Amino acid sequence: xxxxxxxxxxxxxxxxxxGNDTVFVQQRNSFVEIEYSDMAxxxxxxxxxxxxxxxxxxxxxxxxxxxxxxxxxxxTRRPMSQGILSSDEQSAIPMMKLIIEQVVGSPDHPxxxxxxxxxxxxxxxxxxxxxxxxxxxxxxxxxxxxAEPINEGMAVIYSDLADNNFTGLGISFGAGMxxxxxxxxxxxxxxxxxARGGDWIDEQASTATGKPVDKVTSIxxxxxxxxxxxxxGGVEGALSIYYENLLDYVIGKIQEEVDEEDIEEGLDVPVVxxxxxxxxKGFKKLFEQHLEDASIPFSISEVQHADEPMYxxxxxxxxxxxxxEEETGHSGSEEAEEEEEVEADD
Ligand SMILES: Nc1ncnc2c1ncn2[C@@H]1O[C@H](COP(=O)(O)OP(=O)(O)OP(=O)(O)O)[C@@H](O)[C@H]1O
Ligand SMILES: [Mg+2]
Numbered sequence: 572x573x574x575x576x577x578x579x580x581x582x583x584x585x586x587x588x589x590g591n592d593t594v595f596v597q598q599r600n601s602f603v604e605i606e607y608s609d610m611a612x613x614x615x616x617x618x619x620x621x622x623x624x625x626x627x628x629x630x631x632x633x634x635x636x637x638x639x640x641x642x643x644x645x646x647t648r649r650p651m652s653q654g655i656l657s658s659d660e661q662s663a664i665p666m667m668k669l670i671i672e673q674v675v676g677s678p679d680h681p682x683x684x685x686x687x688x689x690x691x692x693x694x695x696x697x698x699x700x701x702x703x704x705x706x707x708x709x710x711x712x713x714x715x716x717x718a719e720p721i722n723e724g725m726a727v728i729y730s731d732l733a734d735n736n737f738t739g740l741g742i743s744f745g746a747g748m749x750x751x752x753x754x755x756x757x758x759x760x761x762x763x764x765x766a767r768g769g770d771w772i773d774e775q776a777s778t779a780t781g782k783p784v785d786k787v788t789s790i791x792x793x794x795x796x797x798x799x800x801x802x803x804g805g806v807e808g809a810l811s812i813y814y815e816n817l818l819d820y821v822i823g824k825i826q827e828e829v830d831e832e833d834i835e836e837g838l839d840v841p842v843v844x845x846x847x848x849x850x851x852k853g854f855k856k857l858f859e860q861h862l863e864d865a866s867i868p869f870s871i872s873e874v875q876h877a878d879e880p881m882y883x884x885x886x887x888x889x890x891x892x893x894x895x896e897e898e899t900g901h902s903g904s905e906e907a908e909e910e911e912e913v914e915a916d917d
Contacts, residue, residue, distance in 0.1 A: 576888060581769070678714065728843075743883065744847070838870070
């Protein structure tokens with residue numbers, strides 16, 4: 572067996588194979604700190620709420636954090652910002668460790684292969700992904716996995732461009748970042764990220780309209796559509812404006828980053844757009860329209876929108892882990908059996 576893990580600014584999602592199906596487990600990458608009380612105790616004991624107690628405080632993690640935050644009138648906190656561990660959040664590492672443990676579970680056998688997504692270094696900020704990547708890798712290894720990072724854009728290619736010989740442009744529009752990767756027969760020829768995504772859209776639209784960010788996010792994730800007829804002056808109008816701005820920004824950066832010397836003459840490839848931020852109806856059409864106005868030094872055969880935009884990166888990470896396992900010809904289970912034998916001898 573092998574596993575994939577999408578380590579995202581907003582969502583942590585694992586993928587594993589069960590027969591012909593891929594099974595995903597998902598949690599919000601978020602937590603809330605509440606004071607311990609009888610009411611908290613009752614709420615926590617009622618269900619399988621992911622939490623830990625530390626003296627007089629309780630931390631509720633993952634999907635339930637938001638409910639508890641509303642009830643106890645607290646703000647949720649996020650361990651990651653702009654694609655990597657947040658330096659402003661003291662509790663980032665222990666909190667993420669707990670959520671990840673819940674999402675991936677224990678390895679099926681020692682040194683089970685696991686690929687986790689990691690962003691490319693952003694070209695528009697000083698942030699470095701190295702510390703983030705090494706930290707996540709070390710706690711997955713401590714759990715007993717053989718963990719390797721996979722570039723987030725490359726994971727999109729593995730997930731959604733298998734039918735095209737893993738050739739094309741993959742773009743993951745996430746919460747903290749947008750990751751771009753151009754791959755030619757499974758070899759990345761260009762990869763980069765920009766430190767803008769859904770969070771950036773929310774913050775800009777919130778500043779423009781004076782509405783709280785959480786309110787803007789819930790409108791955006793509700794029935795908001797990019798239909799070009801949205802109300803000018805309202806939150807939806809502001810969201811549309813910043814969506815268009817993000818697309819122009821990303822397409823502009825692709826133009827800048829492509830090195831024509833790396834591009835085969837006559838290259839004609841599909842583009843896959845995915846990630847939570849690509850969810851609203853009309854996104855693909857808007858992307859196509861903005862792409863038409865750009866001058867990219869290779870031709871685009873078509874724009875595809877991933878079937879399940881939230882799951883592309885986790886699925887692609889799983890594809891990479893499984894193919895690595897096949898290539899090396901052992902799943903680690905032999906080692907596991909040997910270890911068991913040694914233990915039995917003792
Ligand atoms: N239905 C929806 N409509 C619009 N936006 C959505 C929808 N569902 C989720 N989103 C947005 O998608 C983003 C989360 O997407 P995703 O899970 O791909 O990001 P992530 O992988 O956690 O972040 P990153 O890759 O940047 O680290 C958030 O900004 C969220 O508000
Ligand atoms: Mg992501």
